[in-house]
Amino acid sequence: MIDAATPPEQALHALYRDHRSWLECWLRRRMGNAWDAADLSQDTFLRVLSSSQQIAEMREPRAYLLTVGKRLLSNFYTRRHLEQAYLDALARLPEDSVPSPEQRWLLLETLQALDELLDGLPVLVRRAFLWSQLDGLGYREIAERLQVSERTVKRYMAHAYEHCLLVEL
Amino acid sequence: MSRTAPSSEAREVARAAAQWLALVESGSASADDHQRLQQWRTSHGSHESAWQRAQALRQRFCGLPSALALATLDRPDAGRRVVLKRALGVAVLVPSAWLLSRQLPLEVWRADLHTGTGEQRRLTLADGSSLQLNSASAVNLDLGTRHLTLVRGEVALKVPAPAPLTLQAPYGQISVSRSEVCVRLNEGYCQVSVVSGAVQLQPLHGPLLVLNAGQRVSLQASGAGPVTAFDPSQADWRAGVLTAQDQPLGDFLRELSRYRPGLLRWDPALEKLRVTGSFRLDNTDRVLALLAASLALDVHSRTRYWVTLVPRNQLG
Numbered sequence: 095m096i097d098a099a100t101p102p103e104q105a106l107h108a109l110y111r112d113h114r115s116w117l118e119c120w121l122r123r124r125m126g127n128a129w130d131a132a133d134l135s136q137d138t139f140l141r142v143l144s145s146s147q148q149i150a151e152m153r154e155p156r157a158y159l160l161t162v163g164k165r166l167l168s169n170f171y172t173r174r175h176l177e178q179a180y181l182d183a184l185a186r187l188p189e190d191s192v193p194s195p196e197q198r199w200l201l202l203e204t205l206q207a208l209d210e211l212l213d214g215l216p217v218l219v220r221r222a223f224l225w226s227q228l229d230g231l232g233y234r235e236i237a238e239r240l241q242v243s244e245r246t247v248k249r250y251m252a253h254a255y256e257h258c259l260l261v262e263l
Numbered sequence: 264m265s266r267t268a269p270s271s272e273a274r275e276v277a278r279a280a281a282q283w284l285a286l287v288e289s290g291s292a293s294a295d296d297h298q299r300l301q302q303w304r305t306s307h308g309s310h311e312s313a314w315q316r317a318q319a320l321r322q323r324f325c326g327l328p329s330a331l332a333l334a335t336l337d338r339p340d341a342g343r344r345v346v347l348k349r350a351l352g353v354a355v356l357v358p359s360a361w362l363l364s365r366q367l368p369l370e371v372w373r374a375d376l377h378t379g380t381g382e383q384r385r386l387t388l389a390d391g392s393s394l395q396l397n398s399a400s401a402v403n404l405d406l407g408t409r410h411l412t413l414v415r416g417e418v419a420l421k422v423p424a425p426a427p428l429t430l431q432a433p434y435g436q437i438s439v440s441r442s443e444v445c446v447r448l449n450e451g452y453c454q455v456s457v458v459s460g461a462v463q464l465q466p467l468h469g470p471l472l473v474l475n476a477g478q479r480v481s482l483q484a485s486g487a488g489p490v491t492a493f494d495p496s497q498a499d500w501r502a503g504v505l506t507a508q509d510q511p512l513g514d515f516l517r518e519l520s521r522y523r524p525g526l527l528r529w530d531p532a533l534e535k536l537r538v539t540g541s542f543r544l545d546n547t548d549r550v551l552a553l554l555a556a557s558l559a560l561d562v563h564s565r566t567r568y569w570v571t572l573v574p575r576n577q578l579g
Contacts, residue, residue: 127545129543129545129546129549130545130546133546175338176335176336176338177379177524178379178382179334179335179338180331180334180335181379181380181524182334182379183330183331183334183335184331186334187330187331191328191330193328193331195526196526196569198526198568199525199526199566199568199569200566200568200569201327201328201331201332202335202525202568203566203567203568204327205327205332205335205336208323208324208332208336209335209336211323212336220336220337221337224332224333224336224337225333226288227321227324228324228327228329228332228333228336229329229333232290233288233289233290244289244291247289248285248286248289248291249285251281251284251285251288251289252278252281252282252284252285252286253281254281255280255281255284255285255317255320256277256278256280256281256282258320259277259280259281259313259316259317259320260269260273260274260277262316262320263269263273263277
């Protein structure tokens with residue numbers, strides 16, 4: 095049992111001891127694979143360790159671990175999907191515009207970071223923002239393509255900028 | 264990643280900066296607006312810094328190859344799945360991660376199936392046959408004619424029924440019934456290994472061949488090579504493992520690269536080191552860590568996708 099007087103390292107230790115195998119089981123059932131489950135469970139504890147939440151004061155440690163674990167699980171799948179979309183897009187590129195092998199993988203990391211940055215934006219907002227940033231489309235063109243008003247595009251863009259600025263805070 | 268929630272003041276500033284930027288970009292800002300923006304920026308240090316951060320944000324997207332970046336970041340996951348669903352009638356082919364591949368009933372007549380690097384997929388057909396696609400592989404399936412075409416990579420096909428399924432590979436045709444076979448397409452040749460039962464094999468040139476369990480043959484444009492023996496009970500990619508028996512490290516790493524998105528390079532001095540062991544393919548980072556633990560080499564990761572192996576003590 096953990097009580098409020100327990101020092102933080104001890105509290106983490108106890109949390110790990112009491113719940114790690116339970117969490118790993120939970121993850122393994124969802125991922126169907128013990129290695130990734132073990133990795134994610136470690137990551138979950140790392141997140142908990144670096145979070146501002148006081149471990150000793152946690153009332154429902156398992157519920158908390160599950161919340162963190164679920165988020166990491168979802169990130170894991172997002173990353174796999176992104177990787178796949180990237181590799182697919184790469185395969186479709188004409189031969190002469192394929193980046194060098196080094197560039198290819200550095201680029202993927204950049205895209206992963208941007209994907210994380212944009213995570214949580216509504217689809218249309220995200221699309222408008224990407225068209226503007228990557229294709230350099232003007233607001234009017236975006237409005238035409240999305241079949242919304244220019245005012246709406248301006249609102250979308252402000253929304254996206256605000257979202258990114260807050261994520262980076 | 265822990266961070267405390269931004270203060271309401273910081274939120275307010277971020278919102279204002281975002282709205283200013285969108286207004287300027289929209290092209291509808293008046294001279295008056297521009298002047299008010301200047302005032303807003305100079306009125307407080309936090310305003311100017313938010314404005315600068317917003318500009319820096321735009322920089323992050325500059326210079327990216329737009330087609331590639333758009334296809335990756337604006338990926339229509341949900342949409343694509345709907346299209347596929349419609350195209351296939353019933354089956355839903357969710358891009359499945361390594362070892363997440365489940366038995367998916369495929370009650371369709373035609374489908375083009377593929378896996379990405381590091382991905383595996385397993386399918387059960389309506390007649391009880393099953394096929395498993397290895398990493399970076401593609402097949403076309405036509406159940407009307409009971410024809411499976413291997414386009415790239417590697418496929419394992421198990422047909423328990425007496426009605427044969429024909430597997431078409433670039434250098435020959437294999438008829439599979441009451442048997443299980445693995446076919447792997449390499450540069451310039453195609454390797455056929457019979458896991459159980461017996462298969463009939465028609466090379467592009469030469470006579471029909473019958474191959475039994477534990478036998479393996481290479482097919483080339485010129486015909487079939489000699490039949491060799493292998494151990495069909497040894498766990499391989501179908502079980503998610505890579506097994507090496509006193510194998511040169513170079514060969515092992517070339518094989519491992521098939522399962523690993525990204526660049527894997529190694530110092531030529533490592534080529535001749537020997538590897539023995541059974542390695543799980545679902546986490547190739549771990550395989551590399553295991554190699555580093557048992558051999559005199561260091562893993563140098565520039566990024567997750569760019570890894571170089573060097574002899575130990577050469578990193579300086």
